[in-house]
Amino acid sequence: MIIKTITADGFKNLKSVDIELSPGLNLFVGENAQGKTNLLELLWVMTGVRSFRGASDKNFLGFDRDCIKTLITYRDFERDCILTYDSKKGEKLITVNGVQVPRLSKLFGNLRAVIFTPDDLSLVSSEPSLRRAFLDLSISQIKPGYAAVLHRYNKILAQRNAALKIQSRTDIWDEQLIKTGTHISIYRKTYVEILSRYAKKIYGEISGERETLNIEYSSNVFKNFEYSHEHYKNRLSSHSEAEFRLGTTLVGIHRDDLNLTLDGLSVRDFASQGQKRSSALALKLSQAKILAAETGDAPVILLDDVLSELDSRRKNFLLRDLEGFQTLITSCERAVAGKTFTVKDGYIYA
Template identity: 35%
Template sequence: MYIKRIDLKNFRNYKELDIELGKGVNIFYGQNAQGKTNIIESIYMASTGKSHRTQKDMELIRWNSEDAKIRIDYQKKEEEKIEIYLNKSLKKQIKKNGVRLFKIGELIGNLNTVIFSPDHMKIIKEGPAERRRFVDIILSQVKPGYYYNLVQYLRTLEQRNNLLEEARTNSGILKTIDIWNEQLADFGARLIKARQDFICDICCMAADIHKKISNGKETLVIKYNSSIKYHSNSEKEIKENFIIALENHINADMGRSVTHKGPHRDDILFFINGTEVKTYSSQGQQRTTLLSLKIAELKYMKEETGELPVLLLDDVFSELDDERQKYLIEFIKDMQAIITCTNVEHLEKLMLEGSRTYKVESGMIVKD
């Protein structure tokens, strides 16, 4: 799929922007703080309904404006458009082809994107929440029902935790905990199963890529590390073991009014030649891991949906050495990529057949 047109009104520092994109590489270049990432952010909004860098939609509205609009036209089998309307005093409105969508779950999976910026090193370096988010966003885009199931799981988790809290003063209420355990395990087992399957798939793809980039020297392994133990990876076994784990940990859970076991506590681990990347690998190896992971993500989405997603590359070229840059460029030549960079040096390398460039200056696209 590819984006044809971006139309913004009062979005971040864009008063008005209406541009057409090419099917291939589109490079937004210019100095810092001009509005390059804002373009990526607007596309990401149309893809997921949320910004990749703030939880607060109000920050996206141009200062001194009351409302903002994003419209993205893209080509799948047919031409489609997503519109998002933000208003300081109204709820966010999302439309697809002019029809209002009431849930984020209805939006995700239409305009599919893979986003990659230096900030995504968090996936490798920081806590498990970043890694779970990474997996959840991909699966929400490609697996119908995943996002809905995730929302239901988190809702049930909150209700179970509320019950634990209430049980401190009213222990009789604990009689109903089995119902919550059952429900939590039901939604949770589906999440774990989907994530485990995904990690198996992406592990093979990422390992292949990593091997090539490291000239055959490094073997990357990715593992899903669940707080629930299972052997067969069947939903039934996961659910049964989940319920047992909840029962076994009831005292700890009650002590702090939190649920200690479940996919909200799971992690994804990366290993190179047997040692954990997060703790023991060099910066270079960590970057290669992320690059392999991101390219694998693209391949995975293509395999699952039959279409290549749109690749959003925010400032990544300056962080990659020549070898890795070459590898990435080789990969993107057959797809649509929206790329930002400050360093004009990179422009030349990225000028493939059909590439387009846009110079960004204080919230406007200007002529060179």
């Protein structure tokens, strides 16, 4: 996948941006607060995934602007495509190849990207929810049906929780919960097997084969991945009393996690900062490579301010590994060779 041109005006601080990208490395250089991350955020939002900064649509309009105008042309493995996103006084017009879609999330599945930010470190060092979100996005990008099943599960879960809160019976939700939950667990198991293989290889190369990274899917429901309906049901009923007491569903795929270990020791609890950074990098690189392999089309790579965080060994490794992907890199200085753009006060010049 290659982004050819980006035209943008009024998205956050971006003003009359009109640029043509190189199919290889693109470097966006500028001081702080000039609009580098805003540009990557705009592209990310155009992939149909919520802003990585957690910003909502309402905050996208530039402070002194009355409309957002965006047009992105890109080529996927078979054709040229056009995405547009215009917003004026809260009225949005979003199109894919001339066909209107009701909201940004409906763009999902068109332009595909993987974004690396310094926050990726929290992927390995913080709560399971971030690792689940990583898994869910990774799988959704290659399996369109996954997001729909997940959405269904979350709706059923919310209804079941509501029933628990008012001490009402849950059995009408249980069948559906078990069915969708099992489905999701199978998807996750399959993905993590592939992820583990890729990440092990990548981590080995980054670390000079000094340590071995292992990734395992930690299912909250299934032991040894025998997908039995009976077992799921028993797990639920054994927590029934506590569930009514707490008013929430205690067992299920919404409590799954990924276990990352280096030579058998938990990355989260024992790894050094450098080892954590390499592990996070290995996860993200794996995500990109799996997406490329599974869809036959390499995603666009967005690197927001990550090069300065890496030592030269990791930096060189990352850039070498990303050859073959179109890459957009933001940084405060011209750190690598590539088509270079200057970012200043929301303007971007070639």
